[in-house]
Amino acid sequence: MAKETYQSLQAQIRKLQEKAETVRLKQRQPIVASILRSMQEYSITLDELKAAQAKGVSGRKRSVGTAKPAAKAPARQVAPKYRHPETGETWTGRGKPPRWLVAAEGAGATRDQFLIAQ
Structure with missing residues:
Protein backbone atom coordinates (compact mmCIF):
# COMPACT_ATOMS: atom_id res chain seq x y z
CA MET A 1 0.00 0.00 0.00
CA ALA A 2 1.35 3.41 -0.99
CA LYS A 3 2.23 5.88 1.70
CA GLU A 4 -0.38 8.63 1.85
CA THR A 5 0.76 12.19 2.04
CA TYR A 6 -0.96 15.15 3.61
CA GLN A 7 -1.58 16.65 0.17
CA SER A 8 -3.18 13.48 -1.17
CA LEU A 9 -5.46 13.26 1.87
CA GLN A 10 -6.48 16.91 1.43
CA ALA A 11 -7.27 16.21 -2.24
CA GLN A 12 -9.44 13.23 -1.21
CA ILE A 13 -11.22 15.39 1.36
CA ARG A 14 -11.97 18.07 -1.25
CA LYS A 15 -13.36 15.47 -3.66
CA LEU A 16 -15.55 13.95 -0.94
CA GLN A 17 -16.80 17.37 0.14
CA GLU A 18 -17.74 18.19 -3.46
CA LYS A 19 -19.50 14.85 -3.80
CA ALA A 20 -21.34 15.40 -0.51
CA GLU A 21 -22.49 18.85 -1.65
CA THR A 22 -23.77 17.40 -4.95
CA VAL A 23 -25.76 14.72 -3.10
CA ARG A 24 -27.12 17.30 -0.64
CA LEU A 25 -28.33 19.52 -3.49
CA LYS A 26 -30.04 16.56 -5.19
CA GLN A 27 -31.79 15.62 -1.93
CA ARG A 28 -33.01 19.20 -1.46
CA GLN A 29 -34.91 19.30 -4.75
CA PRO A 30 -37.87 17.12 -3.67
CA ILE A 31 -38.04 18.95 -0.34
CA VAL A 32 -38.26 22.33 -2.07
CA ALA A 33 -40.95 20.95 -4.38
CA SER A 34 -42.92 19.68 -1.37
CA ILE A 35 -42.69 23.07 0.33
CA LEU A 36 -43.90 24.83 -2.80
CA ARG A 37 -46.85 22.42 -3.10
CA SER A 38 -47.80 23.08 0.53
CA MET A 39 -47.48 26.83 0.03
CA GLN A 40 -49.83 26.65 -2.95
CA GLU A 41 -52.28 24.34 -1.20
CA TYR A 42 -52.56 26.60 1.86
CA SER A 43 -52.06 29.93 0.03
CA ILE A 44 -48.95 30.74 2.06
CA THR A 45 -46.90 33.70 0.87
CA LEU A 46 -43.17 34.33 1.22
CA ASP A 47 -43.96 37.31 3.43
CA GLU A 48 -45.86 35.03 5.83
CA LEU A 49 -42.92 32.65 5.96
CA LYS A 50 -40.50 35.50 6.64
CA ALA A 51 -42.73 36.86 9.40
CA ALA A 52 -43.07 33.41 10.96
CA GLN A 53 -39.31 32.89 10.80
CA ALA A 54 -38.72 36.27 12.45
CA LYS A 55 -41.06 35.28 15.28
CA GLY A 56 -39.37 31.90 15.68
CA VAL A 57 -42.48 29.95 14.70
CA SER A 58 -40.47 27.55 12.56
CA GLY A 59 -39.95 25.22 15.52
CA ARG A 60 -36.21 25.58 15.28
CA LYS A 61 -34.39 28.73 16.24
CA ARG A 62 -30.99 29.53 14.93
CA SER A 63 -28.45 30.53 17.50
CA VAL A 64 -25.25 32.40 16.91
CA GLY A 65 -22.12 30.77 18.24
CA THR A 66 -22.31 27.97 20.75
CA ALA A 67 -24.86 29.49 23.10
CA LYS A 68 -27.10 26.93 24.77
CA PRO A 69 -30.85 27.49 25.06
CA ALA A 70 -31.97 28.90 28.39
CA ALA A 71 -33.05 26.24 30.88
CA LYS A 72 -36.68 26.21 31.97
CA ALA A 73 -37.32 27.63 35.39
CA PRO A 74 -38.24 24.91 37.86
CA ALA A 75 -41.94 24.51 38.50
CA ARG A 76 -43.11 26.53 41.45
CA GLN A 77 -44.37 24.50 44.41
CA VAL A 78 -48.00 25.17 45.27
CA ALA A 79 -49.20 24.78 48.83
CA PRO A 80 -51.95 22.19 49.33
CA LYS A 81 -55.43 23.62 49.76
Missing part, protein backbone atom coordinates in the same frame (compact mmCIF):
# COMPACT_ATOMS: atom_id res chain seq x y z
CA TYR A 82 -57.40 20.50 50.70
CA ARG A 83 -56.58 17.59 53.06
CA HIS A 84 -58.31 14.29 53.66
CA PRO A 85 -58.93 14.11 57.43
CA GLU A 86 -58.32 10.36 57.77
CA THR A 87 -55.46 9.63 55.37
CA GLY A 88 -53.75 13.02 55.34
CA GLU A 89 -53.66 13.07 51.53
CA THR A 90 -53.59 16.59 50.10
CA TRP A 91 -54.59 18.38 46.92
CA THR A 92 -53.58 21.84 45.73
CA GLY A 93 -56.91 22.59 44.09
CA ARG A 94 -55.30 22.56 40.66
CA GLY A 95 -55.95 20.01 37.97
CA LYS A 96 -58.19 16.99 38.24
CA PRO A 97 -59.56 16.41 41.76
CA PRO A 98 -58.24 13.29 43.51
CA ARG A 99 -60.42 10.21 43.84
CA TRP A 100 -60.88 10.62 47.58
CA LEU A 101 -62.37 14.09 47.08
CA VAL A 102 -64.61 13.01 44.20
CA ALA A 103 -65.87 10.07 46.31
CA ALA A 104 -66.52 12.32 49.32
CA GLU A 105 -68.42 14.81 47.17
CA GLY A 106 -70.43 11.93 45.73
CA ALA A 107 -71.35 10.95 49.28
CA GLY A 108 -72.67 14.45 49.96
CA ALA A 109 -69.62 16.26 51.41
CA THR A 110 -68.54 19.66 50.20
CA ARG A 111 -65.02 20.77 49.31
CA ASP A 112 -65.14 23.39 52.02
CA GLN A 113 -65.12 20.59 54.60
CA PHE A 114 -61.62 19.57 53.40
CA LEU A 115 -60.09 23.06 53.26
CA ILE A 116 -56.83 23.47 55.14
CA ALA A 117 -56.95 26.41 57.55
CA GLN A 118 -54.33 28.96 56.56
Whole structure:
Protein backbone atom coordinates (compact mmCIF):
# COMPACT_ATOMS: atom_id res chain seq x y z
CA MET A 1 0.00 0.00 0.00
CA ALA A 2 1.35 3.41 -0.99
CA LYS A 3 2.23 5.88 1.70
CA GLU A 4 -0.38 8.63 1.85
CA THR A 5 0.76 12.19 2.04
CA TYR A 6 -0.96 15.15 3.61
CA GLN A 7 -1.58 16.65 0.17
CA SER A 8 -3.18 13.48 -1.17
CA LEU A 9 -5.46 13.26 1.87
CA GLN A 10 -6.48 16.91 1.43
CA ALA A 11 -7.27 16.21 -2.24
CA GLN A 12 -9.44 13.23 -1.21
CA ILE A 13 -11.22 15.39 1.36
CA ARG A 14 -11.97 18.07 -1.25
CA LYS A 15 -13.36 15.47 -3.66
CA LEU A 16 -15.55 13.95 -0.94
CA GLN A 17 -16.80 17.37 0.14
CA GLU A 18 -17.74 18.19 -3.46
CA LYS A 19 -19.50 14.85 -3.80
CA ALA A 20 -21.34 15.40 -0.51
CA GLU A 21 -22.49 18.85 -1.65
CA THR A 22 -23.77 17.40 -4.95
CA VAL A 23 -25.76 14.72 -3.10
CA ARG A 24 -27.12 17.30 -0.64
CA LEU A 25 -28.33 19.52 -3.49
CA LYS A 26 -30.04 16.56 -5.19
CA GLN A 27 -31.79 15.62 -1.93
CA ARG A 28 -33.01 19.20 -1.46
CA GLN A 29 -34.91 19.30 -4.75
CA PRO A 30 -37.87 17.12 -3.67
CA ILE A 31 -38.04 18.95 -0.34
CA VAL A 32 -38.26 22.33 -2.07
CA ALA A 33 -40.95 20.95 -4.38
CA SER A 34 -42.92 19.68 -1.37
CA ILE A 35 -42.69 23.07 0.33
CA LEU A 36 -43.90 24.83 -2.80
CA ARG A 37 -46.85 22.42 -3.10
CA SER A 38 -47.80 23.08 0.53
CA MET A 39 -47.48 26.83 0.03
CA GLN A 40 -49.83 26.65 -2.95
CA GLU A 41 -52.28 24.34 -1.20
CA TYR A 42 -52.56 26.60 1.86
CA SER A 43 -52.06 29.93 0.03
CA ILE A 44 -48.95 30.74 2.06
CA THR A 45 -46.90 33.70 0.87
CA LEU A 46 -43.17 34.33 1.22
CA ASP A 47 -43.96 37.31 3.43
CA GLU A 48 -45.86 35.03 5.83
CA LEU A 49 -42.92 32.65 5.96
CA LYS A 50 -40.50 35.50 6.64
CA ALA A 51 -42.73 36.86 9.40
CA ALA A 52 -43.07 33.41 10.96
CA GLN A 53 -39.31 32.89 10.80
CA ALA A 54 -38.72 36.27 12.45
CA LYS A 55 -41.06 35.28 15.28
CA GLY A 56 -39.37 31.90 15.68
CA VAL A 57 -42.48 29.95 14.70
CA SER A 58 -40.47 27.55 12.56
CA GLY A 59 -39.95 25.22 15.52
CA ARG A 60 -36.21 25.58 15.28
CA LYS A 61 -34.39 28.73 16.24
CA ARG A 62 -30.99 29.53 14.93
CA SER A 63 -28.45 30.53 17.50
CA VAL A 64 -25.25 32.40 16.91
CA GLY A 65 -22.12 30.77 18.24
CA THR A 66 -22.31 27.97 20.75
CA ALA A 67 -24.86 29.49 23.10
CA LYS A 68 -27.10 26.93 24.77
CA PRO A 69 -30.85 27.49 25.06
CA ALA A 70 -31.97 28.90 28.39
CA ALA A 71 -33.05 26.24 30.88
CA LYS A 72 -36.68 26.21 31.97
CA ALA A 73 -37.32 27.63 35.39
CA PRO A 74 -38.24 24.91 37.86
CA ALA A 75 -41.94 24.51 38.50
CA ARG A 76 -43.11 26.53 41.45
CA GLN A 77 -44.37 24.50 44.41
CA VAL A 78 -48.00 25.17 45.27
CA ALA A 79 -49.20 24.78 48.83
CA PRO A 80 -51.95 22.19 49.33
CA LYS A 81 -55.43 23.62 49.76
CA TYR A 82 -57.40 20.50 50.70
CA ARG A 83 -56.58 17.59 53.06
CA HIS A 84 -58.31 14.29 53.66
CA PRO A 85 -58.93 14.11 57.43
CA GLU A 86 -58.32 10.36 57.77
CA THR A 87 -55.46 9.63 55.37
CA GLY A 88 -53.75 13.02 55.34
CA GLU A 89 -53.66 13.07 51.53
CA THR A 90 -53.59 16.59 50.10
CA TRP A 91 -54.59 18.38 46.92
CA THR A 92 -53.58 21.84 45.73
CA GLY A 93 -56.91 22.59 44.09
CA ARG A 94 -55.30 22.56 40.66
CA GLY A 95 -55.95 20.01 37.97
CA LYS A 96 -58.19 16.99 38.24
CA PRO A 97 -59.56 16.41 41.76
CA PRO A 98 -58.24 13.29 43.51
CA ARG A 99 -60.42 10.21 43.84
CA TRP A 100 -60.88 10.62 47.58
CA LEU A 101 -62.37 14.09 47.08
CA VAL A 102 -64.61 13.01 44.20
CA ALA A 103 -65.87 10.07 46.31
CA ALA A 104 -66.52 12.32 49.32
CA GLU A 105 -68.42 14.81 47.17
CA GLY A 106 -70.43 11.93 45.73
CA ALA A 107 -71.35 10.95 49.28
CA GLY A 108 -72.67 14.45 49.96
CA ALA A 109 -69.62 16.26 51.41
CA THR A 110 -68.54 19.66 50.20
CA ARG A 111 -65.02 20.77 49.31
CA ASP A 112 -65.14 23.39 52.02
CA GLN A 113 -65.12 20.59 54.60
CA PHE A 114 -61.62 19.57 53.40
CA LEU A 115 -60.09 23.06 53.26
CA ILE A 116 -56.83 23.47 55.14
CA ALA A 117 -56.95 26.41 57.55
CA GLN A 118 -54.33 28.96 56.56
